[in-house]
Amino acid sequence: MTEVPLPGGFGNTVVRVGDTVRRTPGERAGFVHELLRLLERRGWPGAPRFHGIDDEGREVLDFIAGHVAWAREQPAGLRSDACLAAVGGLLREFHDLTAGTALAGDREVVCHNDLSPKNTVYRESGAGLRPVAFIDWDLAAPGDRLHDVAHVCWQYAGLGEPGTGVAVAARRIRAVCDGYRLTDRSGLVAAILWWQDRCRRGIESAAMAGEPAMVRLRDSGAAARVRGAWEWVAAHRAALTRLLEGEELSDLA
Ligand SMILES: Nc1ncnc2c1ncn2[C@@H]1O[C@H](COP(=O)(O)OP(=O)(O)O)[C@@H](O)[C@H]1O
Ligand SMILES: [Mg+2]
CATH class of the missing domain: 3.30.200 (Phosphorylase Kinase; domain 1)
Incomplete structure (x- = not known):
């Protein structure tokens, strides 16, 4: 074939x-x-x-048919509240299915660890594109729920991208958390920063050790982009935290 x-x-x-x-x-x-x-x-x-x-x-x-959001330009609907909430909901389903299993070991759940629109298959739902599946499971491992939630917030909300202001970012993060039904959001911004820092170090150290894929990734500017996103979140940490804790968004968004 x-x-x-x-x-x-x-x-x-x-x-x-x-x-x-x-x-x-x-x-x-x-x-x-x-x-x-x-x-x-x-x-x-x-x-x-x-x-x-x-x-x-x-x-x-x-093969899961649908739209995988790997290209630079994507339909704006992927960042609608409803679509982001659906990503959070799909993640919640996955985590709940792994909680308490041997695969999760002594951790809360199994984490996917590489969630991004590039690793998501979307389909038209009638009300817009919605996620139907995650792909690229190579990095899955036992972990904490918050780690995948933090990664999703970073990757799907476009944190640190030019044109994404703090109120819009907070609104998108809220949508993900609402979809996930995350009740305690107090550690979320810290988890995003921790995760971004860990990703950048991971790319840099593997590239230093000569892993070809990581050398290519670093040389494509990925580590610098991750650092830029970390700097953006760090600079807006207080405002994001306040907004996630329930401050009214309507005037800002
Ligand atoms: N199960 C699948 N169903 C549909 N498309 C897939 C599937 N697995 C991979 N793809 C397509 O192949 C691309 C690369 O696959 P992926 O597993 O993400 O590889 P990589 O580890 O290199 O990122 C994806 O962006 C997607 O377009
Ligand atoms: Mg991939």
Whole structure:
């Protein structure tokens, strides 16, 4: 069958073959495959099914049809409150399915750890695009709910992007948290900063150690962009915290 390269990845060469995708397994593939099997047993449609390894040693996963938001220009609707809340809701479903399982170990849940619009399949719902599945599960690992929530807020709300003001950012973060039904938001801004810092250090140290994908990522400006986003959140930390704690947004947004 013909192999069609899929756009939007960074580390991996991913191809579509019929109704499947084929991709090189990540370093912790055993864990990821167990996770995908668990999600299949629970009947959760938010992740691709895992169908084993092909003759070339590649993972065989379901191709999930829809819009993957990897390109620079994206429909504005992806940042609507309703769409962001739906991302938060999908994340909540995933976390709840893993809480208390052997895969979560002694942590709250399994975290995806690489959530971004680039790793999300959206479909038209009638009321606009909505997330239907997360892909690219290579980095999934036991963790705390807040880590994935923080990562989602950073990546889907466009924190630190030119043109995203603090009131708009806070409103988008609120939408994600409302969708997730996150009650305690007090540690969220700190978690975003911690996570951004950890990502930047991770890219830089792996690039220093010569990992080819991380060298390319750093050289494409990714570490500098993450630092810029961290600086933006750090500069607006007090205002964001106040706005998330319930200060009225209507005058500002
Ligand atoms: N299961 C899937 N269903 C549909 N498209 C997929 C699927 N897996 C990957 N893709 C497409 O391939 C691209 C790269 O895949 P991804 O797993 O994110 O690789 P990378 O690890 O390189 O980021 C995605 O942006 C998406 O467009
Ligand atoms: Mg990806």
